[in-house]
Amino acid sequence: MRLPLLALLAKEPAHGYELKQTLENLLGAAYPQPNIGQIYVTLGRLEKAGLIEGQDISQSARPNKRIYQLTPAGRETVAAWFEEPTDEPRVRDEFFMKLALAPTPGDQIALINNQRRHYLNTMRDLSKLAATEDRDNHVAQLLIEGAMLHLQADLDWLERCQEELE
Incomplete structure (x- = not known):
């Protein structure tokens, strides 16, 4: 703040x-x-x-x-x-720590599926928000779009994790 x-x-x-x-x-x-x-x-x-x-x-x-x-x-x-540039990428990621420490491959896949559902629900909520947000507020629209693009990248990464673990 x-x-x-x-x-x-x-x-x-x-x-x-x-x-x-x-x-x-x-x-x-x-x-x-x-x-x-x-x-x-x-x-x-x-x-x-x-x-x-x-x-x-x-x-x-x-x-x-x-x-x-x-x-x-x-x-x-x-x-x-x-x-000053903003720090990225996120190397310290709580989900990845959970994934790495999950006791079995089945637990890892369950974590991935749960996280995927969460991201998809968040994506749906952001889509609804984008439709209701003032179209003239370009900053808010860009914020929503950026969040959705990050979510899509995270979904792609989850897919990659699942492929590697299976």
């Missing part, structure tokens, strides 16, 4: 609830909805770390709101995040 909030604040100053709404609108229903409490806790930590600074703004008939903006150190942190 830390770096996505900094990236949003790199675009413009905002308060916590605006950041939550922006994330929800940008990522759509396919991405877990951010918890407003987590956002405010993270903003407090970022401010203590000197990456953002907040300013209280008076509002009539409402409590003050705190608007946050990046500090120079925060801008450097965001720039470094965007420049």
Whole structure:
């Protein structure tokens, strides 16, 4: 949550609830909805770390709101995040560990079949979500498509595992 909030604040100053709404609108229903409490806790930590600074703004008939903006150190942190490649591939995989440690070949095949069913159900759910998601929200559509492509690759890999074990 830390770096996505900094990236949003790199675009413009905002308060916590605006950041939550922006994330929800940008990522759509396919991405877990951010918890407003987590956002405010993270903003407090970022401010203590000197990456953002907040300013209280008076509002009539409402409590003050705190608007946050990046500090120079925060801008450097965001720039470094965007420049750094994301770690891939997943070498430490819990399913593979289960597969490797399953007591018998029959148990391994059962694990593969169970995982395959899970991936296919997830793929079906994502397809439904893609059909209901706002077509103009290209970021959310790309997120769903990327998840589906990863699932397809995982399904192909399960097929390869099963071929090798049989």
